[in-house]
Amino acid sequence: MTSKTLLKLLAAGLLLASESGHAAYYHVAIQIDPALYGTLNAPLFLDFQLNSGGGAVANSATIDHFSFTGGGATPNTITASGAVSGDLSSSVALADDATNPYNEFFQGFANGTTAISFDVLTTSNANAPTPDSFAVALLDSSLGNLQLPSSAPDGVSLFTVSIGDSNPGSSYAGVGSASGITTSFVPSPATLWLFAPGLAGLRLFGKRRAA
């Protein structure tokens, strides 16, 4: 495949995604107080889910640009259920295969890890009445969720996206009464993020053809 063809496909794909508004991008950062490792049932696991709400339109999520501070992902601790693949050392991909009750990926990371960050790109095809759900959580060594305060809507997710919501994404901070885990996310306007390079790519392609 020529570079021209690759450029054309990339541009068209990005434009298609942006025109229908079918993508959302987030940068997620998780801070972990190292003192917590003395109280938590470590080692911990970073958990991703993409679950179908039963709607007709599929969604997918890609997580990449992982960064670990004070530790790192633990090889050979991956558990994958449903339509998932990947590794925290590179990227993780999930699809909302509705034949599975859930599509989940989790992998351990080293004790002493104080910060984890990554980027999330989800498609945003709305399904009614129940949206598809993307969620990030931490599991303890028994593979149970670290419980969040009752103020967190579902009690376990550090970060969730009800895909297709007009105001997607939420994060919850703190574990129990301990200060320790803080999650932040930065949603980016997916349309601009995708629309601009898409248009730029097509324009570049068009100019090259004209030339």
Place this chain on the structure above:
Amino acid sequence: MTHPKLSRIVRLSLLAAAGFGLSALPAYAAVSFLGVAAGDVSSDEAIVWTRAVDASAAANVTLQLDTDPAFSNPATRSGTTDANKDYTLKLDLTGLQPATVYYYRFVGPSSETSSVGKFKTAPAPTTAAPVHFAFSGDMDGLMRPYALAATIPAQNLDFYVNLGDVIYENASNAGVTTGTPGPNNSPSVTLSGNIPAPSSTGATQAQLYGDYSKKYREQFLPVNNGGQFGLKTFYAAQGNYTLYDNHELGNKQYINGGAPTGGAVGDMSSGAGVDARVSTNDVNSSTGSDYMNKSTGFQTLQQVYLNYQPIKENRAAGGTINAPSDPRTHNTKQLYFAQPWGKNALYINVDDRAYRDIRIKKAGSGNTADETAAPRANNASRTMLGATQLAWLEQTLLDAQNAGTAWKFVAVSDPIDQIGPIGGSLTLTGLPNFGSGVDGNGNASPYGPVNSDGGKSWIGGYRAERNALLKFIADHQITNVVFLATDDHQNRINELTYSPTGQTEVQSSYVKAPYVFSVVAGPLGATGPDLITNHTFAVAQQLANSLVNAQQTAGVEPIGLQGYPGLKNVVRENDPAAGVNPAAVDFYSPDTFNYNVLDVSADGKTLTVSGVGVNATPQNSAKEYGADGNTARTIFSFQVDAPAKPAISLSGYVLNRGLNKFTQQVTVTNHGTVPLIGPIRVALDNLSGNTALANGSGVTINNAPAGSPYITLSTGNLPAAGSVSATLQFNKPASGSISHTPRAITGSMAP
């Protein structure tokens, strides 16, 4: 040239002309018209009516119909008044345009012209349009010429509901005559025999027909030389929907169309029906034709009523209702119907006379008082509507709710609210002094507020069916149902209570039906209010307070809408506190002739109710409008905002490994301006079979569809702009995703 909008009418008119058997016109003397009226108007159809005679002979007349009041380009249609229907004529106009004002008149062979009538067709059911209508009832000849009716044309109504007792059978003698026997010297109809002592000397069918026809005619005539022609101008001013009540049906046993005739006694000439003191007559379970509505006397009175009202008579296919499984209803004329007025309002016209069981009387020789106490009045089989109509009414309300129709108006000829204790009467104290010969301290008084629910009323004698209807409305969360009634000769607004458990005799089991209230209006001119001669606010307030105090003592919900969700802008003449601290008197007018005007806003969000009235005048005083400075004014008014449909939002499913459950957040938001009545619950319909709701509060029983798991989000009300959330927990499926359809349930009854 034919008006393009009316072309179909013209085509129909040609067909109708053939049906009416037009022939060469004989030589006619001048045709005289009694009046005109239009009614049963839909978005494309209307009934127009007149009575015209030519020397007591049938008259050939031509209808002119135009959207131009000057009749510059009228469509025409011919007809002949019917000697067998007291020379009345009704034409069914079809092919009309929605939301259009039409003018009509009838023209005789020598260009004699009737007065001009006007009606407006309903907006299409998909059109968001304001609705402006009024209603009243109870026009007793004693109060002719019905001065207040003169003010109705200026209201420029979309329609008027002529809600029962449109004539009275009793004598009236107004004193000022236009002839003898003229409209003022009006004897009673020939009596039909009294209950419980059936007379064998009752009226013949011919007397019945003639006497009642005369009563209807008199409603169009003046009582003073040069004075108001009774209801003539009122009838012509707008389209009308009409109900009958007891006075059109003889005010004897014919008022109970579903009661057994007991054989030939159902005929006026030989008796008056079965004995209402005998409990075996309480419920008519006949499988045959032994129903009062099949008797010739009932049918005669019903036909005279239909002759004189602009009512569509062939609403049922084939002319009568085909309901073989319901012999009470089978082969009767269908006078009940529903008519949308645009997107936001549905008008429902009920026939609660043709099918009702007998108005029961207390046992004992010579005792004719109403029996409203248990066990007779509690009989769960007693019906006012009949099974066919009740099922139709419930389904009609449910369909309207599901279609998003904001307001549902149900016209019933007897009040459905509760005034007195079940099966008893209130003890009123602190009554005011007013008028002559009155002791205001509970001693003899010519007038006391209505203090009980008579055997004629829903809760007095038909409370099981009343309860079933209100429970259906509550269970199905049908909102903004407004019952319209007259008959009690006072104007009052009331919330409606019912027993969710069906214990209709246990007052403590009653709760408010959410977002439902009733408006009792009238009389337009009848006795009762005339006995109050002191028309000050203080007297009205004392009467209201006396009533409220007695109701509270009896555990009955007091009159008024205080605290009703969405109530605002309450105004009552001479009560500056009404808007801040509304009281019972602000929803009450016992001393006026009145009608109520109802306005639905174009967006459907707000209903405005206004009570318009004049001080009641003495019987047979023949007062013209404005005499003695007695002009119409707004007695009270208020607005009610419609609650918004609760909005539900869901998050996606997340596997909670600690619980080994899937969780999902559900949020109910009130986007409206009216609190949603709690508890707030969400039911999950069609929950996929691969899971179950693990933290549900129960399973729906009353709220269809039944069998759906539900969760309670909050026990209290949900304020305007508020929201409430809960986390659903689902058992982990072995395969496949979870799915369901969430449904919000509000209100206090068990879901």
